[in-house]
Amino acid sequence: MKNSWYINLFFVAGIGLLFSCHKRQVQNVSQQQGYYEPIRSPIFEKDSIVFFKASIYTYGKSLSGILGIRKQDADTLKVSFFTEMGVKFFDVLITHDSYHLVNCISQLSSPVIMETLVEDIRWVVLWNITYLSQPVRLNSDDQDILVQYEYRNNWITGKLNFSGLPMKITYSYGRKKIPKFDLLFEEYIDNLPRKVIVRHHKFDLKIHLTYFIV
Amino acid sequence: MKLRFILLGLILFTGVFTAMVFQADPYIAMKNVADFKSGMNKKNQSITSMKCDFVQEKNLSFMAQKVISKGNMKYKKPDMMKLEYNTPFSYVMSLYKGKVYIKDNGKVNKFDTQSNKLFKYINDLMINAVQGNVLDNKDFKIVYKENNKLYLMEMEPLQEAMKDYVNKVKIYVNKTDFEVSKIEMSEKSGDYTLITFLNRIYNSSLKDEEFMVH
Numbered sequence: 001m002k003n004s005w006y007i008n009l010f011f012v013a014g015i016g017l018l019f020s021c022h023k024r025q026v027q028n029v030s031q032q033q034g035y036y037e038p039i040r041s042p043i044f045e046k047d048s049i050v051f052f053k054a055s056i057y058t059y060g061k062s063l064s065g066i067l068g069i070r071k072q073d074a075d076t077l078k079v080s081f082f083t084e085m086g087v088k089f090f091d092v093l094i095t096h097d098s099y100h101l102v103n104c105i106s107q108l109s110s111p112v113i114m115e116t117l118v119e120d121i122r123w124v125v126l127w128n129i130t131y132l133s134q135p136v137r138l139n140s141d142d143q144d145i146l147v148q149y150e151y152r153n154n155w156i157t158g159k160l161n162f163s164g165l166p167m168k169i170t171y172s173y174g175r176k177k178i179p180k181f182d183l184l185f186e187e188y189i190d191n192l193p194r195k196v197i198v199r200h201h202k203f204d205l206k207i208h209l210t211y212f213i214v
Numbered sequence: 215m216k217l218r219f220i221l222l223g224l225i226l227f228t229g230v231f232t233a234m235v236f237q238a239d240p241y242i243a244m245k246n247v248a249d250f251k252s253g254m255n256k257k258n259q260s261i262t263s264m265k266c267d268f269v270q271e272k273n274l275s276f277m278a279q280k281v282i283s284k285g286n287m288k289y290k291k292p293d294m295m296k297l298e299y300n301t302p303f304s305y306v307m308s309l310y311k312g313k314v315y316i317k318d319n320g321k322v323n324k325f326d327t328q329s330n331k332l333f334k335y336i337n338d339l340m341i342n343a344v345q346g347n348v349l350d351n352k353d354f355k356i357v358y359k360e361n362n363k364l365y366l367m368e369m370e371p372l373q374e375a376m377k378d379y380v381n382k383v384k385i386y387v388n389k390t391d392f393e394v395s396k397i398e399m400s401e402k403s404g405d406y407t408l409i410t411f412l413n414r415i416y417n418s419s420l421k422d423e424e425f426m427v428h
Contacts, residue, residue, distance in 0.1 A: 051302075053303040053305070053319075055318050055319045062318070062321070064305070064316070066281065068274060068277055068279065078276060078277050084307070085270075085307070086399060087380070091276040091277075105378055106378065212302040213302060214280070214281045214282060
């Protein structure tokens with residue numbers, strides 16, 4: 001499998017992760033204290049399992065498959081990723097602080113790849129929202145609500161609609177709040193996002209997820 | 215003591231009866247493999263093209279869930295095949311003149327089958343399995359079985375690297391007409407993918423262009 005494009009795909013992503021050099025961005029916003037509404041996580045409201053058609057794009061290459069996420073209990077997610085034709089990429093158990101690979105093809109089993117994917121999955125289903133603290137409203141716009149939370153010395157900025165459902169989540173880190181990745185939640189139907197897009201800032205990785213019912 | 219024997223007898227009887235009910239037509243070693251091979255070869259030689267519908271059932275042991283997808287398939291000798299998934303998601307995979315075309319999320323990607331061993335392996339397997347053209351395949355150890363209605367070829371990959379993806383392939387062939395009715399691909403994780411072919415039409419005029427993906 002030396003010439004496999006999976007290796008190329010994630011090797012490039014890994015290199016990008018290690019050596020990327022982006023301009024640091026500082027968010028200059030006016031802050032208003034006193035916002036206490038949490039972000040709502042609608043993903044598991046109706047069912048403990050969700051399926052997404054997943055397309056991953058990185059440095060001109062792509063990989064697609066089906067991502068199944070089951071809320072096992074309050075602390076654990078079970079996640080499977082496999083091709084449309086049924087060939088398994090990985091099974092992984094995810095908690096807030098760790099993950100355990102149950103099955104994984106060799107091309108995806110590197111820590112750099114898995115840690116990136118696991119973190120993305122946690123935020124796609126908003127698994128970490130109970131860890132958010134110190135909410136601060138950043139705007140007084142009537143249309144959308146922009147709220148910033150602290151998350152373990154990092155920053156989560158959520159653009160919420162009036163129901164508290166996220167439209168955009170930005171993960172930033174450090175004192176200068178450097179953006180790490182965005183999640184865009186599109187096309188809510190019955191409180192479920194039909195599309196979620198994950199877009200990384202530090203390297204060229206974009207993940208398109210389309211919800212479907214099995 | 216007597217009661218114990220009666221209870222044990224009852225349990226054994228129930229177990230055997232249940233096994234008989236659930237496997238009323240068990241598979242046994244094929245009696246005449248030469249006749250089977252001859253029938254399959256004859257059927258293969260009579261086919262120039264095929265189109266059919268398919269139902270794919272992916273059993274996720276890790277998540278205790280099934281994913282059913284449906285679509286249609288076209289095949290034309292010697293090496294053209296197109297799989298179009300319609301539900302619950304849209305996805306097209308086509309093998310056309312040594313290239314793999316994939317339409318996913320509205321975008322078409324092209325790969326060289328020679329540069330990706332996994333693609334080549336799975337695609338060759340599908341093409342050959344659909345035709346039943348796996349007899350004497352050197353990449354697999356094949357065990358031939360049958361019951362009253364079906365022949366069964368149980369194939370185990372010999373290449374260790376491929377066992378990562380497919381542990382066992384079962385091809386079910388109708389005894390009446392030597393048509394491949396279903397294919398089951400199992401993985402070492404315990405997952406399996408069962409593809410059942412329906413509404414087959416043989417030797418209709420399929421143009422090469424129908425295998426292109428736009």
